[in-house]
Amino acid sequence: MRLNIAKIEKRLKIKIKNKFLITTALTHKSANKEINNEKLEFLGDRVIALIFARKLFDLYPNEPEGILDKRFAKLVNRNTCASISWAIGIKNFIIMGSQKKNITPKDEKILSDVCEALIGAIYLDRGYEYVKEFVLRLWNKEVKKSHITILDSKTKLQEYSLKLYKKLPVYRFLNLKGPKHNPTFKISVLIDGANQFIGFGKSKKLAEQDAADKLIKALNIR
Numbered sequence: 001m002r003l004n005i006a007k008i009e010k011r012l013k014i015k016i017k018n019k020f021l022i023t024t025a026l027t028h029k030s031a032n033k034e035i036n037n038e039k040l041e042f043l044g045d046r047v048i049a050l051i052f053a054r055k056l057f058d059l060y061p062n063e064p065e066g067i068l069d070k071r072f073a074k075l076v077n078r079n080t081c082a083s084i085s086w087a088i089g090i091k092n093f094i095i096m097g098s099q100k101k102n103i104t105p106k107d108e109k110i111l112s113d114v115c116e117a118l119i120g121a122i123y124l125d126r127g128y129e130y131v132k133e134f135v136l137r138l139w140n141k142e143v144k145k146s147h148i149t150i151l152d153s154k155t156k157l158q159e160y161s162l163k164l165y166k167k168l169p170v171y172r173f174l175n176l177k178g179p180k181h182n183p184t185f186k187i188s189v190l191i192d193g194a195n196q197f198i199g200f201g202k203s204k205k206l207a208e209q210d211a212a213d214k215l216i217k218a219l220n221i222r
Helices: 005-012 019-025 038-059 065-076 078-087 108-126 128-138 140-148 153-165 204-218
Strands: 170-177 184-190 197-201
Touching (some): 005 019, 019 038, 019 108, 038 065, 038 108, 038 128, 038 140, 065 078, 065 140, 108 128, 128 140, 170 204, 197 204
Antiparallel strands (some): 170 184
């Protein structure tokens, strides 16, 4: 497949010096086992991470690391990268092996990898400031939505307890019932100034979330 680089540049609103880098970024390993986008995807993943680590650091200077980390994870995860890739229509330019004819939104890994590989290629070709501007333009809506991050019950309870009592909530495993293929965990949670609450779930994590959820509701933590 011969790529129309000019068409890609127009679609992405960029200018590329090294056309080979872009071709490589769009080449899936099923099409070429030796020259493909795997290494560029590795690089692009780190470039995206740096861009958003700094962006969130600047946007939310007073937030704790735990909250920044949740916002960060939402911006850089596979689903978001795949959605960006789909939105810019890059699926039409991906070079695949003969067995794969069409790319659909369900091909998240392929779409996400191509997105990251493209960013790695643009970084090598045009430098950090250029690729940062490109990434922030593509992720503009996602960055604006980053302030809507919803905290899970355990995180809410942890922040509440640390702020008021300088202590972490205490979770205790109480018992496990049911068969191995369908267990029910029973776990308690306790913080200073509140009664103990019991949670149930199919895993320890889910039972802890259930217990934390009951406690924050009782305390009316928002």
